[in-house]
Amino acid sequence: MGFDFVIVGGGVYGMATAYHLARLGAESVAVLERDEPAAGASGGLGQRGVRANRRDLRELPLMREANRVWPTLHEELGGETGYARTGGTYLIEGPASTGFKGIDAAETYARMQTAQGVPTELWDRERVRSVYPGISDDVQGASFVPTDGVASHERTTLSYAGAARRLGAQILHGTGAASLLTASDGRVTGVLTDGGDTITARREVILLANGGARQLVADATGVELPIWTIYPLASQLRTSTAARIPMLTGHETRPLSVKTLGNDVMLSGGWRGRATPNGPEVVAERLEGNIAVLQRIFPYLHDLEVVAADASRAESASVDQIPIIGRYAPHLFVAAGWSGHGWAIAPVVSRLIAEDVLLGSPSPLLAPFSPQRFR
Ligand SMILES: Cc1cc2nc3c(=O)[nH]c(=O)nc-3n(C[C@H](O)[C@H](O)[C@H](O)COP(=O)(O)OP(=O)(O)OC[C@H]3O[C@@H](n4cnc5c(N)ncnc54)[C@H](O)[C@@H]3O)c2cc1C
Incomplete structure (x- = not known):
């Protein structure tokens, strides 16, 4: 053949x-x-994040092009993509211990992203609280990219x-x-x-x-x-309160990536699955650790129930x-x-x-x- x-x-x-x-x-x-x-x-x-915010600068020209394609890709392919332009934030608890992060660095990142065709706004504490009511007092600001979103x-x-x-x-x-x-x-x-x-x-x-x-x-x-191969750990979490996380949300210094799936929260970006001779597995303590990071930032999410957790999807x-x-x-x-x-x-x-x-x-x-x- x-x-x-x-x-x-x-x-x-x-x-x-x-x-x-x-x-x-x-x-x-x-x-x-x-x-x-x-x-x-x-x-x-x-879902997966369609995120330009805080990407490696070398990838931003690709993201600028990708942002043109995603909104109409379903028409081009004649099939669903589940794409939604939710906007996306990176939460900042600054000043941070490393020179690359923190509230002091945020303006420069925003300027560089905007110059690369990814318009970026800086939000102060009050703006963050108006969008994320109940968020931890530790969060001092956010960088916001209106063109970020999610896709299936x-x-x-x-x-x-x-x-x-x-x-x-x-x-x-x-x-x-x-x-x-x-x-x-x-x-x-x-x-x-x-x-x-x-x-x-x-x-x-x-x-x-x-x-x-x-x-x-x-x-x-x-x-x-x-x-090398990694096994990112994704989980779907249910809460009896409203999640109040209206967009793709990351965090500058904590391993946290959050999306909402209907009323549920999808959490990834934290500790990963463990490789075993029988394949990758979810480790309960690591999942609990990831949930603890989420609850530290969104303290009102105290009653989270794990609906699903998966670490089987290998990435390089x-x-x-x-x-x-x-x-x-x-x-x-x-x-x-x-x-x-x-x-x-x-x-x-x-x-x-x-x-x-x-x-x-x-x-x-x-x-x-x-x-x-x-x-
Ligand atoms: C939990 C999780 C969350 C993520 N979140 C995001 C996100 O929010 N935003 C983002 O941009 N990216 C995210 N990513 C990364 C993104 O999903 C991947 O980078 C992307 O899907 C990689 O696509 P791929 O086609 O290269 O690899 P894959 O989808 O892994 O496809 C590779 C395929 O090759 C097959 N294969 C392997 N070896 C062989 C072989 N020898 N012969 C034949 N077939 C073979 C495998 O079976 C597999 O189907 C995430 C990844 C994971 C796992």
């Missing part, structure tokens, strides 16, 4: 890149997914898959890549599947397998990607906390190391990857994420 482009990984990046390749005219595209579409970080509980990761990923399929891409689920095939000159020529089949890539293998990329690249090229983190996007060998394009914030930029990064591999036009927006930075 052979295709022009063989994508490994059926998360949002694999599906969206297949969609863009097909939309740009590629006639022979396959996505190999070991499990089922959205089985990894692009699926599971709750699973629905969006499946909508990309549907759109890619309608344009002719093949999605082969239950098909894992055991190793990459290489020619004697180092060119990557295809994939050997878990079942022992050979799938030839006439033009390029595009490795979008998140943490699964590391072993495949190491085996084929001898290069160890500077990434990179050594400098920004993704690695580029070629590791001739005909081998890799993107991984999203470091917990790969969701929001996916619609733009996937398009730029497709343009690079199909048209040979690398985007300057992806230059900061090149593997060259480690060499």
